Amino acid sequence: MDEQMHRRAVQELIQKKFYGHDVLISKYTPAFPSGIEREYDRLSRQYMRLLKETIEEEIPALKEQIMKERGTYRTDSINDVLSLMLEVFNKIQERFVEKEEGFDLRRKLESFANLTRKLTIKEWKKAVRKTLGIDILDDYYMGEFYRAIMDRWVDENVSLIKSIPGDTLEDIRGIIKSGFLDGKSTTRIMKDIQHRYNVGKSRASLIARDQVGKLNAAVTEAQQRDAGIEEYYWCDCGDGRVRKSHKRLNGRKFRWDTPPVVDEKTGRRCHPGQDYQCRCRAKPVFKFGTFNAPVAGKEGDTVA
Template identity: 35%
Template structure:
């Protein structure tokens, strides 16, 4: 049955449709676990840098005492080469410390938890709303395994890239600082600020990626079952952005998601992005399914017992 679009968040309802009786939830545990994984590894990186700083400062002090002003301004002075060599040693040291870190295993566990929790939630929603059970085999298998494996591989790469970028930036901060005559205290403060930025970036990545995975699994399962519409549900706390708060409780189609915007003193500024719940940056919103009996895929459900 066609659904008439009466404007943003306003679709006509028919007697053949039924809203889910189960409120979906954002997988907070998985986000917390991802943050713990990232912070665990960043602590090792911070320890390696902290333990090596006395040696780096000694190198700089030695070179500054002996080098002329012209040499100090030369980006290829002995000091630069010695610091670069020290960072190579630091990278090797970090690699050894992280050799036994179960990064791949723990990231995959986050993916599996998110998948398992989403499937259980979907099962409860169908049972409570339609009074029937899902055909579980229809919602598992190779398609979902590929989604989980791809997500896990990407996030292992994201995490290791964040670590590598942090090391590169710290090396640059130290070399630039000493060649420009900055004090050791100023350089140390800049390194700490850079580390704080890295930690914040890692935590934001955890939220963004868990939200994305949960949204992908939710949409794939709902659409394969014949669900085309959903009710937007925000997390309902003070961190929800104005755009998503305004969308809360409104009904949309997966193939016609709402436009994203942010508020300024001049009013709304549209980003040009159209997103379903969980697809926008750092989004913790979820999609509450709206079942249309005329569109449901019979293969996705078990026949109701008489």
């Protein structure tokens, strides 16, 4: 069946749902993948725990080295003293790399990407079924449809998560050096190290809460635009975490080719889910004559 015949067949299947109107707002608002967001957050904490365990394993040696050198060093031998302490620090880096290799971060992130894709497809099919009364073919969004989106997301997330231990360890190196030179107590230096680790852990958690929404948003946009959806209604999550600028957008209609302004000060524009830690969703607006997707016919026959 050629493209024109396919489009005509799809329109015949859905025309009764429009009751003579050209536009039909989705009767279902796709859900945000909150469960996957929580699982990614848990993963980020597990990853950072590898760093915590490594630091704690080497802390006794680090304390001993600081206390030993503090009692014996002379100003003219400070570089030698610091070099000895940083040898212990380098062991932390080496041991973390060993632990990290067995964690297999990329494979875990690929799993989250696939889960997000599957949930988003499921939610999209619900919107189509409840609004138009038809079923999109199960294998329509498989294969290469999302490959570029998912590969890019995994690459970016591996880079984001892996950067945190590196930045944290580099800052810890500075804490050791400056703490020793400033005459801070060993206890104070250890507390500063713990604080810096907690900052890194919080950053990892923020990335997790942000990135699942971004992937969900990218997949949603791809599938809606591919099916001929040109407009959507902005839907926030309706809880205390929704920022004011997004509340103002809630319930308003926008076009996929013209993202709304989400920050009046900077003029920054985003679709739902694309802003930082955004959990908003795009409720599709179906337009008669433009919706087009491989669907099952009335008797289960494929319209493709």
